[in-house]
Amino acid sequence: MVEDERDLDAAERALGTLSLDAETAEDRARREAWERRLSPLLAPVAPAEPPDGLLDRIEARIDAASGAEAGAEVVDLDAMRRRVTLWKRATGFAAALAACLAAYIAVPLISPEPAPKYVAVVTSDRDGSTGLIVEFDTGTGIATVIPAGATVPEGRSLEMWHLPEGETTPRSLGLLPETAVFRQTFEAGPGDLFAISLEPEGGSPTGQPTEPIYHGQVIRVE
Amino acid sequence: MPAPEEIETLIGQVAGGDRSAFRALYRESSAKLFGIALRICRDRAVAEDVLQDAFVEIWRRTGQFAAGRGSGISWLSVIVRSRAIDHLRKRGRVAARETAGSAETEALVEAMPDPAQVADGGVEYMALAACLEQLDPAQREQVLLAYYEGHSREELAARYDAPVNTIKTRLRRALAALRTCLDG
Numbered sequence: 001m002v003e004d005e006r007d008l009d010a011a012e013r014a015l016g017t018l019s020l021d022a023e024t025a026e027d028r029a030r031r032e033a034w035e036r037r038l039s040p041l042l043a044p045v046a047p048a049e050p051p052d053g054l055l056d057r058i059e060a061r062i063d064a065a066s067g068a069e070a071g072a073e074v075v076d077l078d079a080m081r082r083r084v085t086l087w088k089r090a091t092g093f094a095a096a097l098a099a100c101l102a103a104y105i106a107v108p109l110i111s112p113e114p115a116p117k118y119v120a121v122v123t124s125d126r127d128g129s130t131g132l133i134v135e136f137d138t139g140t141g142i143a144t145v146i147p148a149g150a151t152v153p154e155g156r157s158l159e160m161w162h163l164p165e166g167e168t169t170p171r172s173l174g175l176l177p178e179t180a181v182f183r184q185t186f187e188a189g190p191g192d193l194f195a196i197s198l199e200p201e202g203g204s205p206t207g208q209p210t211e212p213i214y215h216g217q218v219i220r221v222e
Numbered sequence: 223m224p225a226p227e228e229i230e231t232l233i234g235q236v237a238g239g240d241r242s243a244f245r246a247l248y249r250e251s252s253a254k255l256f257g258i259a260l261r262i263c264r265d266r267a268v269a270e271d272v273l274q275d276a277f278v279e280i281w282r283r284t285g286q287f288a289a290g291r292g293s294g295i296s297w298l299s300v301i302v303r304s305r306a307i308d309h310l311r312k313r314g315r316v317a318a319r320e321t322a323g324s325a326e327t328e329a330l331v332e333a334m335p336d337p338a339q340v341a342d343g344g345v346e347y348m349a350l351a352a353c354l355e356q357l358d359p360a361q362r363e364q365v366l367l368a369y370y371e372g373h374s375r376e377e378l379a380a381r382y383d384a385p386v387n388t389i390k391t392r393l394r395r396a397l398a399a400l401r402t403c404l405d406g
Contacts, residue, residue: 004398011397015368016307017375017390032291034397037404039296040346041369042303045261047253050273055248058277059241172312207313 010034021202120194122216131214132160132176134194145173152176157199161209165191175203192218229294230287237284244281251295252277255302262306262370272309276302296346307372353403361396364389 010030012018015038023031122132134145145160152158161170176196194216197209204210229250235243255276259269279301287297354362360382367373367381375393379386 007401008394008397011401012393015365015393015397016304016372017368017378017393035300036292036296037400038350038369039292039300040350041366042258042296042299043347045254045258047257048260050252050256051266051270054252054270054273055245055277058248058274058281059244061274061278062281203312205311207311 006030014038118218120192120216120218122194122196122214124214126213131158131196132194132216134216134218153198155201157201157203158196159199159203159209161195161197161212163193163195165193170195170209172204172207194218226293226295229298230289233284233287233294233297234289236281237287247280248277251298254295255298258299258302259306262303262372263309268309268313269306272302272306275309276305279305310372349404350400353400356403357396357399361392361399364393365396365400368393 006027007030009018010027011034013020013023013027013031014034020031118135120134121130122134123130132145158176160173160176162173163170170193195209195212196214197204198211198213199205200210229247232243232247232250236247252273256269256273259272259276260266263269263272276298280298283301287294354365357365364373364378364382367378373381375386375389378384378389378393382389
C-alpha cells in the first residue's frame with residue numbers, strides 16, 4: 001500500500017501535478033517509468049517546422065557552456081571590475097541607479113555606433129556591491145553574464161532579469177549560476193535594465209521578480 | 223519521420239560528443255519536437271525558447287538514454303514537454319488563462335487528441351488511448367489537461383470547482399487505473 005502511494009507520487013510527478021523536488025534515485029526511476037507510460041500521448045501531436053537559425057543558437061549556447069566548464073574562455077574579472085569602478089566614478093552611476101530603477105525608468109544613453117559593446121553592472125540596492133556583470137556585443141549578439149559576488153542564501157534562489165528599454169515586463173534570464181560565466185544570445189541595447197531578484201528555491205513562481213535586490217543599467221564601454 | 227532506430231543510433235553518437243550527429247538528430251527530430259513545444263505553449267516565441275533549452279539539455283543528457291527502455295523519440299519528446307511546462311509555469315501562464323474566455327478553454331479541450339482517434343500514434347498510443355477510454359470522462363479530461371496543458375492540482379480544482387483533495391484523489395485513481403490497464 002505504501003509502495004503503491006509512492007508509485008502514484010511518481011505518476012503525479014511525471015504528469016506534472018507534483019513537483020520534482022527532493023526526488024531520490026529510486027523515485028526518479030519510478031517517475032521515468034511513468035513518463036514512458038504517458039509519452040505515447042505526444043506521438044500524435046502534429047509536427048511544425050522550427051525557424052531557420054535555431055540550431056545555430058543552440059550550438060552557440062552549447063559552445064559557450066562547454067567553454068565555461070573547460071575553462072577555455074578566460075575572463076579577466078579583476079580587469080572588468082576595475083573598468084566597472086571607473087565607469088561608476090565617471091557617471092555617478094551607482095548612486096543614481098536605485099532611484100532610476102525603482103520606477104523602472106530608462107535613461108537614454110549615448111547613441112550607438114556600429115557594433116558597440118555595452119556593459120551592465122548590477123549592484124546591490126543595500127550596499128552597492130557588485131552582484132553581476134552583463135557584457136554584450138551588439139555585433140555578435142552574444143551576452144556574457146558574469147556572476148560577481150552575489151551569494152545565494154540557503155534555500156533560496158537568485159534569478160536574473162532583463163527589462164528591454166520601453167517595456168514594462170521584465171524577462172527572466174534564468175537562475176544566477178554560482179560560478180560559471182555563461183553566454184547567451186539575446187537582444188539588448190542601451191537603456192535596457194538588468195536586475196537580480198531573491199526568489200523561492202527554483203525561481204520565481206509567478207514569472208515576475210518577487211523581491212528585486214540588485215539593479216543595473218546598461219552603459220556603453222567601447 | 224526517420225526510422226526509430228536511426229534516432230536511437232544518433233542519440234548514441236551524440237552521447238560520444240559527436241557534433242555532426244547532434245545536427246543530424248536536430249534535423250530528424252526538431253519538427254516533431256517543435257510541434258510538441260508549440261502544442262503545449264501555443265506561442266511560437268516561447269516554443270522556440272523551449273526547443274533551445276531542450277536541445278541544450280539533450281546535448282548534455284544523451285548519455286542517460288537507455289536503449290530498450292522506450293524509444294529515442296519518446297525520450298526526446300518527454301524532455302521537450304517538461305521544458306515546455308516549466309516555461310508555462312514560469313511565465314505566469316495562469317494569469318493569461320484567466321483572461322481567456324470560456325469558449326477558448328472549451329476549444330483547448332476539443333483540440334486534444336481524441337483517445338478514440340487512434341490514427342497514427344503507433345501501437346503504444348493505441349494501447350494508452352484504449353486505457354484512457356476506460357476512464358470516467360471527467361477523470362480522463364483531468365489527466366489530459368495536466369498532460370497537455372500543464373494544469374496543476376490547484377488549477378484543476380478551480381476549473382472543476384472542486385476541493386484540491388478531491389482532484390488529487392481523482393487523479394490518483396485515474397493513474398492507478400491506467401497502470402493496471404497498461405501493465406496488466
